[in-house]
Amino acid sequence: MKNELVILLAEDDEGHATLIKRNLNRAGISNQIICFKDGQETLDFLFREGPGQHRESGKPYLLILDIRMPKIDGVQVLERLKRDPELKKIPVVMLTTTDDPREVDRCHRLGCSSYLTKPVDYERFVIAIRQLGLFLSIVQFPTINGEG
Amino acid sequence: MIKLKRTVSLLITILIFITLIAGGIAFAILFQTSVKQQKEQLAQTARSQARLIESMAMAELSHDEFCADTLRKSTINQIVAAHRQFKGFGQSGEFAIAERVGGKMVFIMKHRLSSLEQHDAIAFNSTHAEPMRRALNGLSGVMTGLDYRGKEVLAAYEPVALLDLGIVAKIDLKEIKEPFIRAGLISGACAVLLIILGSSLFMLITNPLIRRTALNEKRFRDLFEEIPVSILECDFSRVKEYLDTLRIEGETDFDEYLDEHAEVIEKSRNLVIVTDVNQHSLDLFSKHTKDELIGDLNKPFSLADNKSLKKHIIAILNKESLIEEELEILSPDGSKIFLSERWSVPPTDKNTYSKVLISLLDITKRKQAEKELSISEVRFRELFDNMSSGVAIYEAVEDGKDFVFRDFNKGAERIEGIKKHSLIGKKVSEMFPGAGELGIIDIFYRVWKTGDPLNQPISLYSDGVIQSWRENFVYKLPSGEVVAVYNDVTKSKIAEQAREFLNLELGVKNKELEQIVYVTSHDLRSPLVNIQGFSKELQISIDSLKELFSGVDVSVSEKMKVNLILEDDIPMALEYIVTSIKKMDSLLSGLLRLSRFGRVSLMVENLDINRIISDIVTFNEYSLKKTDTRIEVSDLPNCLGDATQINQVFSNLIDNAIKYLDPNRAGIIKITGETLEDLCVYSLEDNGMGIQEEHLTQIFDLFHRLNPESSSGEGLGLTIVRRILDRHNGKITVESNPGAGTIFTVSLPKSVQQTSGKT
Numbered sequence: 001m002k003n004e005l006v007i008l009l010a011e012d013d014e015g016h017a018t019l020i021k022r023n024l025n026r027a028g029i030s031n032q033i034i035c036f037k038d039g040q041e042t043l044d045f046l047f048r049e050g051p052g053q054h055r056e057s058g059k060p061y062l063l064i065l066d067i068r069m070p071k072i073d074g075v076q077v078l079e080r081l082k083r084d085p086e087l088k089k090i091p092v093v094m095l096t097t098t099d100d101p102r103e104v105d106r107c108h109r110l111g112c113s114s115y116l117t118k119p120v121d122y123e124r125f126v127i128a129i130r131q132l133g134l135f136l137s138i139v140q141f142p143t144i145n146g147e148g
Numbered sequence: 149m150i151k152l153k154r155t156v157s158l159l160i161t162i163l164i165f166i167t168l169i170a171g172g173i174a175f176a177i178l179f180q181t182s183v184k185q186q187k188e189q190l191a192q193t194a195r196s197q198a199r200l201i202e203s204m205a206m207a208e209l210s211h212d213e214f215c216a217d218t219l220r221k222s223t224i225n226q227i228v229a230a231h232r233q234f235k236g237f238g239q240s241g242e243f244a245i246a247e248r249v250g251g252k253m254v255f256i257m258k259h260r261l262s263s264l265e266q267h268d269a270i271a272f273n274s275t276h277a278e279p280m281r282r283a284l285n286g287l288s289g290v291m292t293g294l295d296y297r298g299k300e301v302l303a304a305y306e307p308v309a310l311l312d313l314g315i316v317a318k319i320d321l322k323e324i325k326e327p328f329i330r331a332g333l334i335s336g337a338c339a340v341l342l343i344i345l346g347s348s349l350f351m352l353i354t355n356p357l358i359r360r361t362a363l364n365e366k367r368f369r370d371l372f373e374e375i376p377v378s379i380l381e382c383d384f385s386r387v388k389e390y391l392d393t394l395r396i397e398g399e400t401d402f403d404e405y406l407d408e409h410a411e412v413i414e415k416s417r418n419l420v421i422v423t424d425v426n427q428h429s430l431d432l433f434s435k436h437t438k439d440e441l442i443g444d445l446n447k448p449f450s451l452a453d454n455k456s457l458k459k460h461i462i463a464i465l466n467k468e469s470l471i472e473e474e475l476e477i478l479s480p481d482g483s484k485i486f487l488s489e490r491w492s493v494p495p496t497d498k499n500t501y502s503k504v505l506i507s508l509l510d511i512t513k514r515k516q517a518e519k520e521l522s523i524s525e526v527r528f529r530e531l532f533d534n535m536s537s538g539v540a541i542y543e544a545v546e547d548g549k550d551f552v553f554r555d556f557n558k559g560a561e562r563i564e565g566i567k568k569h570s571l572i573g574k575k576v577s578e579m580f581p582g583a584g585e586l587g588i589i590d591i592f593y594r595v596w597k598t599g600d601p602l603n604q605p606i607s608l609y610s611d612g613v614i615q616s617w618r619e620n621f622v623y624k625l626p627s628g629e630v631v632a633v634y635n636d637v638t639k640s641k642i643a644e645q646a647r648e649f650l651n652l653e654l655g656v657k658n659k660e661l662e663q664i665v666y667v668t669s670h671d672l673r674s675p676l677v678n679i680q681g682f683s684k685e686l687q688i689s690i691d692s693l694k695e696l697f698s699g700v701d702v703s704v705s706e707k708m709k710v711n712l713i714l715e716d717d718i719p720m721a722l723e724y725i726v727t728s729i730k731k732m733d734s735l736l737s738g739l740l741r742l743s744r745f746g747r748v749s750l751m752v753e754n755l756d757i758n759r760i761i762s763d764i765v766t767f768n769e770y771s772l773k774k775t776d777t778r779i780e781v782s783d784l785p786n787c788l789g790d791a792t793q794i795n796q797v798f799s800n801l802i803d804n805a806i807k808y809l810d811p812n813r814a815g816i817i818k819i820t821g822e823t824l825e826d827l828c829v830y831s832l833e834d835n836g837m838g839i840q841e842e843h844l845t846q847i848f849d850l851f852h853r854l855n856p857e858s859s860s861g862e863g864l865g866l867t868i869v870r871r872i873l874d875r876h877n878g879k880i881t882v883e884s885n886p887g888a889g890t891i892f893t894v895s896l897p898k899s900v901q902q903t904s905g906k907t
Contacts, residue, residue, distance in 0.1 A: 015678035022685070068670065097673040099737075100744060118677045126684075 005060045007033045010042040010077065011095070012069045016118065020064070020095075020129055027130035039072025043080060046087055060143045064132075065112075067096040067103065075107065082111040089142045093132060152358045160347040167339050175332045179325070183302065186324055187290040190304035194317040195288070197243060198306040201227055205310040220311055228257050240320035244296065246280045247313050248272065253280055255296060256313070270296055279303035283314030292321055378429040378508040380441070380448065384493075384501035386419035388464055402462045413454050416461055420445040423503075432487075432510060434480050450478065460491055464501055469493035474511070486515040538563040542576065542630045548593045551576045554629055563636045582611030588620055592630050595622045606637055617641035665743040669736040676736070680729045683722050690718055735851065738864040742850070745871055750790040752876075754899040757784040757798075757830065760791070761819060764799050771806050777815030784821035787828040787896040793872045794896070798832075800865040801892050805834040810887075829895045838886035847882065 007024070011017040017035050024033070034053065036042040042065070044050040055061070063081070067074035074094060082088045091113040096103065099117045107115055114135075116128050204226060208219045227245065236242040246255040252269040270277050272284075278293035283305035295301045295318055303318035372379060394412065399405045406412055425441045425448075433441060433448050441447050449456070456475045463471050471491040479485050488509040497503040532539060538560030542551035552575055556568040566579070576583050576592075583589050586609045591602050601623035609618045616638040623631055694714050702710070761781050765772070772779060779802075787794075802817065809815040813835065821830040839847060848870045851863040873880050876896055884890040 013674055013678065015682065016674070019678070019681040019685070068674070097677065098670050098740065100740070102748075118673070123684075 005031050005062055007031050008036065008042065008045070008061055008063045009033055010036040010039065010063065010069065010074065011066045012038055013066070016066070023126050023129040024132070026126075027132075027134065038069045039074065039077045042077050043072065046081065046090075047084075055144070058143050061090050063090055063092045064095055065092055067094060067098075067107075075103075075110065078107060078110045078112055086144060090144060152362065156351065156354060156358070160343070160350070163347070164340065164343050167343060168336065171332070171335060171339055175328055175335075179328045182328070183324060186302055186319065187304065190302060190317045190319065191290045191306075192304075193237075193243075194304035194306040194315055197317065198308045198315045201245075201308045201313065201315065202310050205308070223311060224256055224313075231257055238319055238323055240301075240323045242318065244280060244316045244318065245308075245313050246277075246284065246316075247311075248284050253277060253284060253296075253314075255280075279305040279316045279318060280314050283307050283316055284312075373427040375426065376428055376509075378432040378510075379426045380422055380429060380506040380508070381424040382445070382504045382506055383421040383423050384419075384460070384464060384504045386421070387416045387461065388501040390415060390419055391461065391464055396465070399465075402465045403458075406458050406461060413458055413461060417445055417454070417457055420457075422447065429508075432485075432508060456489065460504075463491065469495075469498050484512070485510060486512045533558045535559050536635075538632075538634045538636070540632050540634070541625070542592060542632065544592075544596050544628070544630065545575065548596050549589075551589065551592050551596075551630060553579070560634075563634075580609070580611060582609050582614075585610070586618065588618075588622075588632070591620065591622050592632070595624050596628075596630050599624045606641060662743050662746055665739050666747075669739040669743070672736055673733065676729050676733055679725065683725050683729070686718075687722055690714055738851070742864060742868060742871065745793065745796075745868055746875075748793075750793065750875060752788055752790055755787055755789050755791060755794055757787060757794075757821065757828075760795050761798060764795065764802055767799075768802060768806065775806055775809055775815055777806060777809060777817060779817045779819070781819045782821065784819070784830060785823045785828045786899040788899050789876050789878075789896055790872075793876070797869050797872050797894065800869050801832050801894070804865055805832060805836060805890075808890075809834065809836045823898055824895075826898045827895045828898050829893060831891055831893050833889060833891045835889040838888055838890055839882070839884040840886050841884075844882055844884060848880075 007029070009017055009020060011020065021033055021035075034045070036045065041052070042063070045053060046055050046063075048054040065074040065077055074096070078092055078094070081090065081092065088111065092111075093114040093116060094107045094112045095116045095118060097118045104115050114132075116132065201223070205220070205223045208223050224245075231243065234243075243257065244255055245257045246253045248254075249269065251272050253272055254269045270280075272281065276294050276298050277296040279291055279301075280296065282289065282291070284307065286307045286309075288306050290302070290304045292300060292302050295303065295316075300321045301318040302321050302324060303316050305314065305316045307313070308315055391412075396402075396405060422442050422445060425438050429441055429448070430436065430438065435441055445457075456473070459471055459473060463469075469492060471489070473489050473491075475487050475489055477485050477487060488511045490507045490509075491504060492507075493501055493504050535557065536559055539555075539557040540553060540560050541555035543554050544550075545552050552573060553571045556566075556571060561568055571579050576589060586607055588604060591604050594600075595602050601621065604618075604620040604622065606617050606619045609616050616636050618634055619637050620632050620634040622633075625631055697710060697714070758781070761784065765779055765781070771777075805817050806815070816835050818833045819830065820833075821828060823829075848866045850867050870880055872878075873894065873896070878894065878896040880895075881893045882890060883893075
């Protein structure tokens with residue numbers, strides 16, 4: 001399906017990425033998931049820079065963004081994204097290990113759509129991811145155009 | 149002035165009298181002389197006439213001696229005829245010729261008032277015509293007396309012997325007197341006029357002099373009275389006389405002599421007379437009238453002042469006329485009065501000592517001030533020498549381009565390692581070549597020029613030999629000298645630099661530490677998420693495995709073995725893993741929170757603690773009810789702090805109090821507060837389990853928990869409380885009675901405008 005939502009998962013910890021993917025699957029989310037190891041890869045994909053896979057025009061995307069990442073962290077990615085007139089339409093779910101209220105506040109200010117704390121408590125993590133899956137299944141996502 | 153004028157008037161009157169008397173005498177003498185001349189003239193005239201007549205008669209008689217009577221008559225007729233043409237001399241001068249007829253004088257000839265022919269007769273014994281009577285009596289002479297008319301005349305009388313006639317030449321006395329009276333009157337009038345004119349001129353000239361004299365007199369009197377010096381005018385002449393009688397000039401040591409002869413002083417004392425005192429003396433001796441001082445020397449001076457009198461006596465004995473000394477007298481109220489005395493004899497009274505001026509100046513205040521000054525001088529000198537700071541006093545030279553050392557205290561000697569004597573009088577630039585570069589000479593110049601003190605902040609002095617940090621405070625003395633108070637702050641500067649470095653390092657380390665806590669707790673959670681997540685995945689896999697395995701046909705023993713692994717070993721391992729993860733997670737989130745409290749900036753404001761406590765109580769209502777705990781809150785003062793963090797402090801403390809209640813009794817938590825100086829002190833008292841003494845010091849430590857089994861939490865509550873209070877400049881202390889309860893005391897800065905009570 002051409003207009004199926006693509007989930008972009010920027011997460012440097014492969015374990016976390018695996019756990020997220022598995023749980024999204026268990027929650028019944030079968031959308032395509034593209035994983036990035038760091039902020040740079042994510043930006044390259046979105047801004048169509050460098051080698052590797054690039055964003056396609058006209059597709060709706062959702063970005064699940066870990067804050068703590070090497071090279072370029074999640075907050076910087078969010079900043080870049082929200083400064084771009086087209087890309088800023090992409091909903092961003094921040095995902096982090098901390099629940100520091102200041103960081104949460106900062107991300108909301110920068111325009112993230114949602115903020116999830118990775119709980120060590122697995123049950124809660126699962127619930128959080130499933131809720132995200134549920135959210136994804138019912139929300140209409142904007143398609144991102146952009147040149148090329 | 150009036151007195152002087154009266155004296156002048158008297159002088160003028162005397163002058164007039166003297167002039168008049170002198171004039172009178174002159175006129176009297178002139179008059180006498182004139183009368184005498186007149187007399188001689190008259191006498192001569194009378195005599196010559198008489199001789200003439202006699203010779204005429206003689207000539208007639210020589211013709212015929214027998215017809216004497218006729219002849220006589222003829223002679224007389226000739227005489228009368230001869231005199232007919234003669235009008236007399238002067239105005240009233242005339243000749244009178246008379247003969248005696250019986251008891252009468254018959255005038256044959258009179259020139260003036262009656263015709264020559266008329267022969268009047270006057271009784272011989274009449275009071276009139278005394279000269280004629282004398283002439284007829286054969287007398288010759290000059291006299292003043294009444295003539296035939298009864299008028300006073302000057303007359304020369306002469307008898308004419310042959311004819312028995314009397315001749316009188318006379319002139320009215322009035323005629324003689326008249327010119328003199330007229331001249332007297334005119335000259336008298338002139339004299340009086342001249343005197344009046346002269347007096348007026350004299351008055352005119354002397355009046356300003358008189359006025360000036362009077363003014364001077366008043367001025368000196370006023371000065372005498374008003375001068376703030378007590379002046380006593382004394383008469384020592386009797387003392388001088390008495391001393392002269394003693395004949396002790398040979399004595400060499402009068403002082404000793406007087407010590408041995410106290411009676412001399414005593415006697416002299418009674419001989420001094422105080423003749424005048426001025427107004428100020430009354431004040432000095434606390435008297436109301438001058439009479440209380442004038443007279444006896446005992447009036448102003450008591451016997452105790454003999455020392456002073458002794459000096460006066462010695463001065464008289466030495467023939468001196470001036471003594472200046474200081475003396476003490478007792479005032480009526482018994483306090484000491486210090487006087488500066490000047491005992492002086494005016495040159496005019498040098499020998500008699502009849503007038504001695506004693507001036508007394510009250511110098512009590514000066515004496516006291518001097519005493520105080522000397523005390524303070526000592527005090528400041530001691531301070532100057534003993535203060536740790538260096539003090540140097542300079543005098544500007546070369547118009548302020550350089551400064552010369554004038555004084556140097558011990559502190560400065562110590563700092564510089566230079567002795568005072570080796571640099572007094574030397575130039576700063578010479579002694580301290582680096583002073584110009586240090587800028588201190590420029591500061592001296594500015595202070596010297598403007599008089600405004602200046603502070604030279606800590607600066608480095610360097611001249612190639614010495615290098616030290618100096619701090620100077622420079623000011624100007626009223627004398628124009630410049631003072632530098634300074635310290636060698638090299639040691640403290642080095643210490644300060646070390647401290648600054650340490651502080652900086654500490655700040656960096658602190659930040660680093662916080663960063664480490666933050667990063668580690670953050671990053672450590674990542675693997676934990678994996679461990680936890682994959683443990684769960686494992687569980688899921690095992691569950692699937694179990695399901696799969698249940699359908700597989702294996703031996704009972706194998707099944708039991710597999711079951712043991714799947715049912716016991718693996719779940720137990722997983723259980724441990726999960727529990728440990730939970731614990732680790734709890735520790736990490738605690739660390740995170742703690743580091744967060746250190747990083748958050750404080751919003752300090754006035755806090756309504758009553759409100760904060762009531763919010764916390766409401767929040768904890770459920771647990772309070774559940775534990776059957778009563779909370780009593782009294783009115784609490786407002787303090788300064790960050791609302792969130794202070795809320796955390798009291799939340800943690802109340803939370804703890806509830807957590808550690810004694811399950812055997814109903815809990816009571818009392819919260820009270822008071823203001824002590826600039827602090828608000830709050831006290832939370834519970835009747836819980838209490839804390840063992842050995843634990844009291846540990847309860848604020850990180851992750852310390854009293855009984856981890858029976859209560860939840862990370863053991864961070866009190867650590868956070870102390871951390872917050874540290875950042876607020878607050879304090880927390882604890883007292884506990886194990887088994888009875890615990891009291892936490894929290895102190896925080898008082899709010900800016902203290903309004904205690906509920907708002």
